[in-house]
Amino acid sequence: MQLDALGDATRRAILARLLDGPAPVGKLARDFPISRPAISQHLRVLKDAKLVLDRAEGTRRVYQLNPQGFDSLRDYFDQFWAVALKAFQEKVEEESKEQ
């Protein structure tokens, strides 16, 4: 089921987008040139394949990567730290500029 879920370019792009952090459906619909129902359909496939998790935040439904979709904890943190250190670098350099 995961292979099917990954067999679609839009779904791969959605996953790539979620690597940068969780996002509500509405935001994803704005970021991709397809309708909101189409985004929801793709997210349902990804959720059924256990690649993403969703949770309610107020009235919004927010999607994020499912860490347990990874081969191992190690593989998860391998991608996680790459994203987190980039965020750290941006913050440090932003502060340096202000001074």
Place this chain on the structure above:
Amino acid sequence: MADHTADTPVRKSITVKATAERAFRVFTEGFDTWWPRSHHIGDAPMKRAVIEGFVGGRCYSEQTDGKDCPWGQILEWDPPRRFVMAWMINKDWKFEPDLAKCSEVEVRFTPQAAGSTLVELEHRYFNRVEGGEKMRESVGAPGGWTDLINLYAQQVEKESQ
């Protein structure tokens, strides 16, 4: 890539245009200012992430429901050169109070030419985390998730060159 075993550390490094003092301070005291908001293990949204700067200091998230959610502990503290923290999270993303079952994160800050700092991060001892080596098998589905991530990372590197 798939031949990495659970005891292979994750090593990442990045050079920042800032002194080691500032890089260390932003990483620790300023942790909340850059930490990806999605990454918390609590049962309520995270309000603020805190690292207490001393050996034995706690790493925790303040939640919007007023409760604190612990996820780490400082093991070594040597500002502005390095620190080590226990990463007290199990494979089900719950708090793990037993340090013998926790992975560990070391971060080193090394001054470079022209006021830059090399920040090296090592996340190790995944083999201590019960079940951490076989997460995908635990959800019972084969797939190419990890390979996809690698492809994506290569793409990002290509675009940034």
